[in-house]
Amino acid sequence: ILNVEQSPQSLHVQEGDSTNFTCSFPSSNFYALHWYRWETAKSPEALFVMTLNGDEKKKGRISATLNTKEGYSYLYIKGSQPEDSATYLCAFIGTNAGGTSYGKLTFGQGTILTVHP
Amino acid sequence: DGGITQSPKYLFRKEGQNVTLSCEQNLNHDAMYWYRQDPGQGLRLIYYSQIVNDFQKGDIAEGYSVSREKKESFPLTVTSAQKNPTAFYLCASSPYAGTFQPQHFGDGTRLSIL
Numbered sequence: 001i002l003n004v005e006q007s008p009q010s011l012h013v014q015e016g017d018s019t020n021f022t023c024s025f026p027s028s029n030f031y032a033l034h035w036y037r038w039e040t041a042k043s044p045e046a047l048f049v050m051t052l053n054g055d056e057k058k059k060g061r062i063s064a065t066l067n068t069k070e071g072y073s074y075l076y077i078k079g080s081q082p083e084d085s086a087t088y089l090c091a092f093i094g095t096n097a098g099g100t101s102y103g104k105l106t107f108g109q110g111t112i113l114t115v116h117p
Numbered sequence: 118d119g120g121i122t123q124s125p126k127y128l129f130r131k132e133g134q135n136v137t138l139s140c141e142q143n144l145n146h147d148a149m150y151w152y153r154q155d156p157g158q159g160l161r162l163i164y165y166s167q168i169v170n171d172f173q174k175g176d177i178a179e180g181y182s183v184s185r186e187k188k189e190s191f192p193l194t195v196t197s198a199q200k201n202p203t204a205f206y207l208c209a210s211s212p213y214a215g216t217f218q219p220q221h222f223g224d225g226t227r228l229s230i231l
Contacts, residue, residue: 034220046220
């Protein structure tokens with residue numbers, strides 16, 4: 001079973017603070033990394049799909065970077081707002097020895113972000 | 118609206134009973150997945166299906182069974198062999214397996230043992 005770790009486990013910030021958290025994953029047999037946001041009582045929603053080493057993606061105040069050689073991705077939120085409060089999940093997709101992926105996601109345990117007004 | 122519908126939202130099971138969780142999608146996706154979430158843990162893959170009439174075990178398949186007779190439907194049965202079935206279950210789909218496309222999720226079913 002693959003090891004995908006997220007840190008910190010939870011985070012409390014004040015409105016307007018910028019924050020970031022980390023996803024660590026195996027540095028071999030990489031295919032893709034997904035980031036999802038999961039708000040309470042809703043379904044997880046995709047933020048980013050990252051595929052290439054050095055990728056940087058941005059959506060509004062949220063951005064992510066990817067380093068496949070060392071096996072980590074950072075998610076940044078600039079100027080946090082209370083509506084950013086959610087659990088942020090990363091999910092690693094690897095390949096088999098033949099280089100084929102079957103879209104099997106291995107999730108980290110998530111980072112719970114609470115933004116206080 | 119296109120999406121994934123899971124039912125019921127809450128389900129209670131007596132010891133020794135099998136129960137079936139429903140998952141339907143109208144996104145025309147080929148691949149479908151079942152995950153389980155326990156407190157403090159990430160989502161873990163139970164079963165997945167890349168195409169109709171085909172499915173594979175995930176990381177924690179013991180005590181579960183699935184079928185994929187229609188493209189839109191991927192029901193999960195929690196059998197009496199599953200020793201600790203109390204958990205939150207999520208169903209997901211993607212256009213096809215092995216894709217860079219993100220997965221789409223349902224709202225989940227919370228299963229509890231009476």
